[in-house]
Amino acid sequence: MSKENKRVSEAVIRRMPKYYRYLKEMKASGIKRISSRELSKKMGLTASQIRQDFNCFGGFGQQGYGYNVEELCDEIQKILGLHKEYNMIVIGAGNLGQALANYSGFEQEGFNIKALFDINPRLVGISIRGIPILDIDHIEGFLSQCEVHIAAICTPKKTAQEMVDRLIECGVKAIWNFAPIDVNAPDDVVVENVHLSDTLYTISLRMNEDYN
Amino acid sequence: MSKENKRVSEAVIRRMPKYYRYLKEMKASGIKRISSRELSKKMGLTASQIRQDFNCFGGFGQQGYGYNVEELCDEIQKILGLHKEYNMIVIGAGNLGQALANYSGFEQEGFNIKALFDINPRLVGISIRGIPILDIDHIEGFLSQCEVHIAAICTPKKTAQEMVDRLIECGVKAIWNFAPIDVNAPDDVVVENVHLSDTLYTISLRMNEDYN
DNA sequence: GTTGAATTGTTAAATTTTTAACTTATTTAA
DNA sequence: TTAAATAAGTTAAAAATTTAACAATTCAAC
Known part of the structure; x- marks a missing residue:
């Protein structure tokens, strides 16, 4: 091509x-x-x-x-690879994780969110647009049953890398990370660290710049 | 400097x-x-x-x-301009807007979210971490009372540009846009278009690239 | 058909960005 | 106190990216 x-x-x-x-x-x-x-x-x-x-x-x-x-x-x-279908999961079912699950645009491009995972027992069991929130402890079992191509990380900073390691161990080949830390993975795994704050900080930088 | x-x-x-x-x-x-x-x-x-x-x-x-x-x-x-304080508002109190309001990291760096705005009557009136969700129709009144430096746009695509125009009319000087469209503004307004989908699409591109 | 305008794909130039090399200053250890 | 090691700041080179120029091709009008 x-x-x-x-x-x-x-x-x-x-x-x-x-x-x-x-x-x-x-x-x-x-x-x-x-x-x-x-x-x-x-x-x-x-x-x-x-x-x-x-x-x-x-x-x-x-x-x-x-x-x-x-x-x-x-x-x-x-x-862009959008002619194919991808199975996705979301780790962390807080507001951001739910926002991803609620946005129908991804699915229209072939990204199918199969489940969300969380540690919070109040969230586990409910579902969003038909997508279940499962207990994070069941992640390994889930991944052995369902081939997941991409995992979105929407956890707090401190658990992000640990979750990534577990996911990669189970064969996940791409990480879309929203936790405010750069997560690492082997070379054969695609990693995209998003960092929303960074974009906010460039706004305040530009609002203050006398550097030109 | x-x-x-x-x-x-x-x-x-x-x-x-x-x-x-x-x-x-x-x-x-x-x-x-x-x-x-x-x-x-x-x-x-x-x-x-x-x-x-x-x-x-x-x-x-x-x-x-x-x-x-x-x-x-x-x-x-x-x-980065993080030694100053900024007043922020969030337009659109869906999951993403709420995620921004719930994240305490922004406030720690001096970005104070003063209010969220939405059109949905079920959301208007409630508050998140003490931040009220107000009716979008009251935005002009609010902005005449409270100096807002930065507005985060978390609305659907079709209303994003219109909201940006209204905000700029009221003197907002920076736009942090999460709607999946590039919003435009005069040169003296700082605009940052985020586009979460774009980062997902680069993941699928890299998962498929035989271009190397 | 023929001619002129439009517009790509491509090559070349210019610019920007990154990397490397080097000079100078500071620290640390003998 | 001195010498060797460290490491910033700076200058120069290399690499990457962007812009411009142009030749080749197609379309549209006459």
């Missing part, structure tokens, strides 16, 4: 979901074609960058015409 | 919160000094980059010694 075997840079990878968001929106509103120039204006990027980015994965456009929105959207969907 | 008037790059800014996290942790655990080399090992960066980054803001270390953890931590706290 890739163009030659040249590695796609992190910078490009980080932009792909944004392209997908805009293209999905355009596709839904019936726009059939788009040029890199038009798209650049909508997205606040340069046309050159957009063409370079897409060409990391192949030539999706046509000279003199531009890009077919639906086709490009579908290609990027594939690049 | 800045070293000459050279603009600090976005890349450096994005790393500052991460430095702060690690330094705060070290300070709390009683570590007195750290070299760029040791810090680089902990954080997975290069020592050179760390020294370059810090020197964008001034010389905080000492040759032959390294950095005093507490001093450096305090400096970075200032760079």
Whole structure:
């Protein structure tokens, strides 16, 4: 699928979901074609960058015409791996864990949350949009029965790494971490540390910067 | 405060919160000094980059010694603007909005959530950790009484931009947006679009990449 | 058909970012 | 007190990323 075997840079990878968001929106509103120039204006990027980015994965456009929105959207969907289905679990059923379970957008893209896990007996047993909250002690048993591709960590800081270790031990191959600590995992496990606070702190930095 | 008037790059800014996290942790655990080399090992960066980054803001270390953890931590706290207090509000009191209100970490850094706002009459009137949920229609009145520095947007996609416009009209100077759309604002308003889904999609991309 | 405008994919240049090297200052230990 | 080791700050080089330029192709109008 890739163009030659040249590695796609992190910078490009980080932009792909944004392209997908805009293209999905355009596709839904019936726009059939788009040029890199038009798209650049909508997205606040340069046309050159957009063409370079897409060409990391192949030539999706046509000279003199531009890009077919639906086709490009579908290609990027594939690049993002959204043509497949994933089983997910959420560790920690507090507000954030519940927020993830309640958001239907993930499921629409193939991310199926199979269960939440928590230590709190008041939460264990209830369910959210049909997704059960289970006791964290049953996690190993659950994972032996159900192949889970991605685990979202919504626990407090102090238990996050320990939970990650347990999950990886049971074969989970990707960690989406919201605990305010960088969790570590072997190289074959994909880890994404989110850190909501970090984005808030860049806001206050920019509100105060006299550095320019 | 800045070293000459050279603009600090976005890349450096994005790393500052991460430095702060690690330094705060070290300070709390009683570590007195750290070299760029040791810090680089902990954080997975290069020592050179760390020294370059810090020197964008001034010389905080000492040759032959390294950095005093507490001093450096305090400096970075200032760079991030965390020595000041901010009034915040949260628009949308669903799970995510409530998660923000429940997280005590923000307040510890000077971000004081004064109120949440929602349209849902079942939520209006109750409070979370003493923070009231108010009717969204009262937002303009509230903002005329209470100076709000930062607004977190936790509404559905379709109302996000409209809410942002109303808030800016009332003088809010920073937007922390969690709705799955890029919201726009005038140049004098700081906007941070978070997009949780984007980080999930980079996970699935990396799980599928044969691009290397 | 033919011509001109549009627009990609690609190559090259410019810029930014990261890494490495080096100079100078400080600490520690003999 | 001195010498060796350490380590920041700074300068230079390397690498990565972004932007610009351009050749090739397609579309649309006449």
